[in-house]
Amino acid sequence: MSALEPQGHLAVDGARLEYRWLAPSRPGLPALVLLHEGLGCVALWKDFPDRLAAATGAGVLVYSRAGYGRSSPVEVPRPLTYMHDEGRRVLPRLLDAAGLREVVLLGHSDGGSIALVHAGGADPAGRVKGAVTFAAHVLCEDLSVKSIAEARLAYLDGDLRQRLMRLHGDNVDCAFWGWNRAWLDPGFREWNLEEFLPGIRVPLLVVQGKDDQYGTEEQVHRIVRGAGGPTEALLLDACGHSPHRDQPEKALQAVVGFFARVTAPPK
Numbered sequence: 011m012s013a014l015e016p017q018g019h020l021a022v023d024g025a026r027l028e029y030r031w032l033a034p035s036r037p038g039l040p041a042l043v044l045l046h047e048g049l050g051c052v053a054l055w056k057d058f059p060d061r062l063a064a065a066t067g068a069g070v071l072v073y074s075r076a077g078y079g080r081s082s083p084v085e086v087p088r089p090l091t092y093m094h095d096e097g098r099r100v101l102p103r104l105l106d107a108a109g110l111r112e113v114v115l116l117g118h119s120d121g122g123s124i125a126l127v128h129a130g131g132a133d134p135a136g137r138v139k140g141a142v143t144f145a146a147h148v149l150c151e152d153l154s155v156k157s158i159a160e161a162r163l164a165y166l167d168g169d170l171r172q173r174l175m176r177l178h179g180d181n182v183d184c185a186f187w188g189w190n191r192a193w194l195d196p197g198f199r200e201w202n203l204e205e206f207l208p209g210i211r212v213p214l215l216v217v218q219g220k221d222d223q224y225g226t227e228e229q230v231h232r233i234v235r236g237a238g239g240p241t242e243a244l245l246l247d248a249c250g251h252s253p254h255r256d257q258p259e260k261a262l263q264a265v266v267g268f269f270a271r272v273t274a275p276p277k
Contacts (some may be wrong), residue, residue, distance in 0.1 A: 013109060020073070021240070023100050023142060025082035028052055029073040032059055036067030040112035040139045043119030044072045047252070048189035051079025053177050058254045058262070060084040065266045071108055073171055075100070077184045088188040093120055097127025105137060114269055115141040119251065120189070121226065122146025123203055126233070130200070130206030130275050140213040140272035142265055144253045145222055148203040148232050149195070157223045158193045165190070207236030214241045215268040219249025219256055242268070
């Protein structure tokens, strides 16, 4: 059982990582661990963690990766393997530092990709009991590059930097350019995570909006085909890149139902 305070920082891999912890109301369940998107942090999840905690009774851990939110900064440019590194090295140490013995991962976009890496090759102790991805990527598509290039223009010439500063403070440039420059690097066109999929033996729920501006349904198809365990897919109508914001009720219902199935006692 974790003895975390409701909020604070965890020392992980030489960085101080901001976190928020919602203690469980039902003992004995795995904790839900939320992994944010490429421009996200603790605050961007808004009330979704609270709603998950209330609906499942599970503890919910939300944290900001280094370079985001109120966590320690990092140097940019990030290596093109930054999601590999997070899934294989940082996330296991984060879970150790938090004292979590059993978890269900829920990752959005980059966070979903990190969850796939971790579940597929960095969990030898079997701590992960299931995983949910919202708009995860396992390959770099033309659509991704186009939308991320448009985000660069919005950051340079629009109000995106000002809006992100409310979330990231002094980390704003680190957060944006660490993500944007990696995805727009020509070498990132060869980036691919499909090698990790066969190693995922736990139940997996793959959620994506049909109007996702950062990835096509090919991402879902490849994850479902490649995963080594039981996998479900959910494609949401009238939904872009953020199911928990664009279709919050359906996204919540899907996660809660999946969590119930994963944690149900064996028959």
